[in-house]
Amino acid sequence: MSETEISSLGEFGLIDHLTRDFKVKNASTLRGVGDDCAVLDYDGKRTLVTTDLLLEGIHFDLTYTPLKHLGYKAVAVNLSDIYAMNGTPRQITVSLGISKRFTVEHINELYAGIYAACERYGVDLVGGDTSASVTGLLISITCIGEAQDGEIVYRSGAHDTDLICVSGDLGAAYMGLQLLERERVAGAGQEDFQPDFAGREYLLERQLKPEPRADVIAEMRQLGITPTAMMDVSDGLSSELLHICKESGVGCRVYEDRIPIDYQTAVMAEELNMNLVTAAMNGGEDYELLFTVPLTQHEKVEQMKTARLIGRITKPELGAYMVARDDTELEIRAQGWNAFTNA
């Protein structure tokens, strides 16, 4: 790969270079990159806005994160927030801080991932800001989406007797991170080190290239399921359950034997001598959808292929507990990832 210094293009040159081939996909994008603002037309719809910041050394390690995957993931985690409101993502802005060790080719790779995610989920890149940084790479993405007025699902809508569901499986992204860290440490200083990822591809994919669950939203619409509350699982199921309970003023029971866990996650937990349920409940970065539905939609939920029932909402005074396989109740505590204490 030939190397081009970013300073040879300058800020405007870099933006032109990165955005010139990008085609607008949404009718709501009236004007994208190239003026003081993007101009959007959300006539008759609600506008959703979410933003995420990813920092090198805090949220990602370029030793084992390919830049293309990083770009894809940076978009994916924002889209996940829009889907978590039952909305449709339409536009993103991408701001980058880039230190001197990165070349134009590096940033091309990052944008290849950003564009791949935009392409897959039908999202337009409409603006951003690009700057040198003193140390490392930082990515700040804002996503704008739309939703019909009555369709937006908040965290605060869960009621006593509602069913609790979660999509996909949990803990795999966390196990992928543990695996990557183990191999990084094992290979430190060895130039010809070959990391051992055989049979663990799913864990890596979950960590490095998560997919926002547009398919879960689509399946719910198809089955006529309307969630009462919803959010995406980014900090860990425990943390998110407590958010929904707090915002909705309710309690919950989730059943240990219903928590969806992939086979590779279980094998890896065994190998690392970690508690599997703790990893699934607190691991984070799953980007699955956690949602509640009225009890009357029980049969419809049972038909879902992308999500499963894991528990039920209770009156607030009953608290938030996980019911273990032996029927003991364990209080749910937020042990989710904290960017300030884990750093």
Added chain:
Amino acid sequence: MSETEISSLGEFGLIDHLTRDFKVKNASTLRGVGDDCAVLDYDGKRTLVTTDLLLEGIHFDLTYTPLKHLGYKAVAVNLSDIYAMNGTPRQITVSLGISKRFTVEHINELYAGIYAACERYGVDLVGGDTSASVTGLLISITCIGEAQDGEIVYRSGAHDTDLICVSGDLGAAYMGLQLLERERVAGAGQEDFQPDFAGREYLLERQLKPEPRADVIAEMRQLGITPTAMMDVSDGLSSELLHICKESGVGCRVYEDRIPIDYQTAVMAEELNMNLVTAAMNGGEDYELLFTVPLTQHEKVEQMKTARLIGRITKPELGAYMVARDDTELEIRAQGWNAFTNA
């Protein structure tokens, strides 16, 4: 000032702490901080989106930038982009990366400035992301605004014979930066050093606490002036004139003796032995509005208190030139600030 470690609050604690007293001001803000997304209602209006990234060591130096001013400026530069489209800013998201040397009290100061700007310009804080950073402070702000369909002013609308106007005065923010840098160098290592800013307060204010020109937009509306093209002056008048010429496919003539320059700017340029017109044309960070109006609105423009006529738009083949006091024509070149080469 007592000191509280940010890790003692955690991310959610910090966000709660920072946002709990913030009152929503706009009817279009249906839901702000506290869910996966903000929810906005821009029914019947166009949505404007802009974003800016401010990095310590690149865009600001905390040796001489009070955190409260920095917060205010970070919001102001985003609002300036919305006004530059002839829109009204309504919501912002604020993402922060914060290294360990900052305490909760520091971030309170930063937010005091953010809130002061929100208050003054009627803007709601509706979301964001907060994280530890390995080094220094970073601020990424996205601003959402609204405009009526036919009222949006792009960079691309200037026509031959249009008049070119600019608000306020130019070069003062750049001179303020030179002054702050001079005093920083002079005072380095001296604990009891007193910087000498007497008589230079305007330059400091322009650098540290710029105001977006909502008043210029208001005055134009009041006088019935409709700009054909507009942008804000962030990288320097030369750079912005070339943007408008390129986007509109036109040329321009601006007159040296019409460039608005404050007395303090002139005195400082003399003192620093710098070319005054170069500073005014290329200094940057003025956050004034540069706009063009049809020739037929000449009399209305002459009545404006917040802006003045500095030149005219020409056919593209005539190029972009500044007409000096001695009537020689100097080609306008972009020498604006470049975050990649100046870093």
